[in-house]
Amino acid sequence: MTASTRHDLFINGEWKKPDSGKWIEIRSPATGEKLGEAARGDKEDVNIAVAAAKKAFPAWRDTPASKRADALYRLRDLVARDKEKLATIITSEMGKPLKEARAEVDFAIGLLRFAAENTWRLQGEIIPGERPNEKILIDRVPHGVIGAIAAWNFPLALCARKIAPAIAAGNTIVLKPHELTPLSGLALAKLVAEAEIPAGVVNIVTGDGPEVGVPLVAHPDTKLITMTGSTPAGKKIMAAAAEHLKEVRLELGGKAPFIVMEDADLDKAVEAAVVARFGNAGQVCTSNERTYVHEAIYDRFAEKLRSRINALKVGDPMDPSTDMGPKVSEDELKKVDDIVKKAASQGAKVEIGGQRLTGGLYDKGSFYAPTLITGVTHEMNIARNEVFGPVLSLLKVRDFDEALERANDCHYGLSAYLFTKDLARILRMTKELNFGEVYVNREGGEEPQGFHHGYGDSGLGGEDGQHGLEAYVDTKTIYLNA
CATH class of the missing domain: 3.40.605.10 (Aldehyde Dehydrogenase; Chain A, domain 1)
Structure with missing residues (x-):
């Protein structure tokens, strides 16, 4: 070409x-x-x-x-x-x-x-x-x-x-x-x-x-x-x-909740959270937009999550070893950066990333750093509006009841994620989690024989x-x- x-x-x-x-x-x-x-x-x-x-x-x-x-x-x-x-x-x-x-x-x-x-x-x-x-x-x-x-x-x-x-x-x-x-x-x-x-x-x-x-x-x-x-x-x-x-x-659009309960396989959940957020630089309607973690495992989850995000390689998308490429355009990069800045102004903590990448190859393209934001509350803009970029928001919940309540308090209803070994919770989720597509104990990615659909916005x-x-x-x- x-x-x-x-x-x-x-x-x-x-x-x-x-x-x-x-x-x-x-x-x-x-x-x-x-x-x-x-x-x-x-x-x-x-x-x-x-x-x-x-x-x-x-x-x-x-x-x-x-x-x-x-x-x-x-x-x-x-x-x-x-x-x-x-x-x-x-x-x-x-x-x-x-x-x-x-x-x-x-x-x-x-x-x-x-x-x-x-x-x-x-x-x-x-x-x-x-x-x-x-x-x-x-x-x-x-x-x-x-x-x-x-x-x-x-x-x-x-x-x-x-x-x-x-x-x-x-x-x-x-x-x-x-x-x-x-x-x-x-x-x-x-x-x-x-x-x-x-x-x-x-x-x-x-x-x-x-x-x-x-x-x-x-x-x-x-x-x-x-x-x-x-x-x-x-x-x-x-x-x-x-x-x-x-x-x-x-x-x-979507604003997928990613719910991790205290009985979840932690390593599996961390890996899925990263794949579901940073795959395609977060530019997926089913991306993990808000990660709700049970307070009993929050600190361990956060530690493993930091390590996994820091290991992501951002660079030339033609390189087989690259994990994440650029945003699709400068306009889309700016939208994400504005959302991150707004979250910081509302009191969230940008722990990792939070800016465009510069130097070398990065100066030629629209590269944004993989970003982790903690101290997010449910009322903040970043917890309610679609980010569509490589920004993971981490939120702590007391129990499954709070996780469901927070997940459902949303205008979107496309995809959701649940990590638990408790069958009763899974069965309850099928009735109470108001999203058209739910991934249980796995990362996202619909199949041709499934049905990809959402509710609300x-x-x-x-x-x-x-x-x-x-x-x-x-x-x-x-x-x-x-």
């Missing part, structure tokens, strides 16, 4: 110059190097892409499920073939360590595989009617054109997460990758073409939110909107979609697994008589 590389829009199976004639410069957050330019799409490009998807829909809807599965298997195999190339693109444009980028490609492969395997499982129902010989059929039918918007933190996997179930169910799709990280989605588009998925079934329009995202959401021919991103952006999308009363699926609907796949179909009720 050279600095002069320009990437067109992928519409109707072809590469198209942007209607605006403008381009977005893409730079590495680790080195500042120019990686290339992506087309700056606009409303006219969205209209062309949606028209192509609409035209392709009837034939793709009528394609047998087995043939749709074959297309997805071909795409999966191509992603697996190009795993190293795709991982390198992810790391270059997003900044996550190469080992994490490889795991992201594996997740994308899993998502494509699950969708392919389940094209036959979008099953209907037959219900007895009230009239003689009548049958009531509940059929599953695709929506039509899907409008999809992906976030920057998992630039390949989030594209696969939306494309795979959409086309498995017989829909066509127009997808907008994030403007900071469009290259992974465009690389996937090349493989879509190579997999011989029919023209118009998958379309990729790059550009920013106002110029591409807004017209995609507002377009009368997009029947379902699926978006991964921030809660404020999700609320705007929901409002825009209301004009046409279209269905909306939103996977938004964490969004509507969900992704992955059979429940996620069924979001991409509607129901049609038929009263069948001879």
